Amino acid sequence: MKDKVTATKLAELKRKGVKIAALTAYDCQTSQLLEEAGVDVILVGDSVGMVKLGYENTIPVTLDEILHHVKAVRRGLGLGARRRPLLAADMPYLTYELSAAEAARNAGRLVKEGGAEAVKLEGGMEVAPVVKELLRVHVPVMGHLGLTPQAVHRLGGFKVQGRKAEDAEKMVTDAKVLEAAGIFALVLECVPPDLAREITHKLSIPTIGIGAGPHCDGQILVTDDMLGLTGGAPYSFVKRYCDLRSMAAQALGQYCREVRDGSFPAT
Ligand code: KIV
Numbered sequence: 281m282k283d284k285v286t287a288t289k290l291a292e293l294k295r296k297g298v299k300i301a302a303l304t305a306y307d308c309q310t311s312q313l314l315e316e317a318g319v320d321v322i323l324v325g326d327s328v329g330m331v332k333l334g335y336e337n338t339i340p341v342t343l344d345e346i347l348h349h350v351k352a353v354r355r356g357l358g359l360g361a362r363r364r365p366l367l368a369a370d371m372p373y374l375t376y377e378l379s380a381a382e383a384a385r386n387a388g389r390l391v392k393e394g395g396a397e398a399v400k401l402e403g404g405m406e407v408a409p410v411v412k413e414l415l416r417v418h419v420p421v422m423g424h425l426g427l428t429p430q431a432v433h434r435l436g437g438f439k440v441q442g443r444k445a446e447d448a449e450k451m452v453t454d455a456k457v458l459e460a461a462g463i464f465a466l467v468l469e470c471v472p473p474d475l476a477r478e479i480t481h482k483l484s485i486p487t488i489g490i491g492a493g494p495h496c497d498g499q500i501l502v503t504d505d506m507l508g509l510t511g512g513a514p515y516s517f518v519k520r521y522c523d524l525r526s527m528a529a530q531a532l533g534q535y536c537r538e539v540r541d542g543s544f545p546a547t
Contacts, residue, residue: 300498
């Protein structure tokens with residue numbers, strides 16, 4: 281397992297200037313594809329709620345729903361020495377905010393029952409005690425600042441965060457407090473590129489950006505978005521590497537036509 285990506289290995293990649301490639305997965309087939317492609321970090325994001333479960337935002341996602349998807353993703357990864365990516369799971373809304381003990385119990389389930397190797401949770405210095413408690417029970421934690429979708433109602437929508445000087449300053453302080461609490465990496469979502477660069481330079485742990493410009497130590501996208509599977513207009517920061525939705529629509533339409541005109545199955 282010499283090549284295995286671990287929470288501690290990610291800081292080494294940052295020191296060496298090697299960029300980190302992260303993507304989301306919610307099922308076994310996708311995790312196989314991502315592992316084969318050489319992705320470093322696979323995140324079972326609570327974006328599963330919007331991408332796969334049809335929720336309007338990530339707030340309704342439950343621990344049991346995430347757990348179900350973590351188990352599927354984990355089953356898709358290679359066994360033992362063949363398993364390379366770090367598998368991280370999102371902690372859904374209200375599974376970690378109410379008490380550190382409850383957070384530890386919930387994170388523990390993602391690790392013990394789901395096979396996750398780390399968890400991610402949203403928030404600034406207010407979640408530092410939770411980070412410390414999770415580390416006490418040996419669960420590595422990834423932070424998440426900027427646009428934190430579980431706070432969408434307080435933030436007033438899905439929009440760039442940290443544009444005002446005082447918000448930017450607070451984000452830098454939050455990042456440092458989280459690093460001191462022990463997070464091993466920090467997701468920066470929808471943050472102005474200059475602010476993402478400043479935070480990246482001030483931390484010794486890696487930053488992983490999404491809509492945060494090119495200066496982060498790594499990048500993450502929702503796999504369904506970058507493969508062109510998600511319907512509707514993508515966020516401006518999403519690069520569509522292919523258009524699987526159009527390809528699928530074409531294939532499905534052809535199947536319907538061929539069944540109806542009798543050309544499938546062939547005689
Ligand atoms: O839920 C998710 O997929 C995420 C990533 C986009 C960072 O939090």
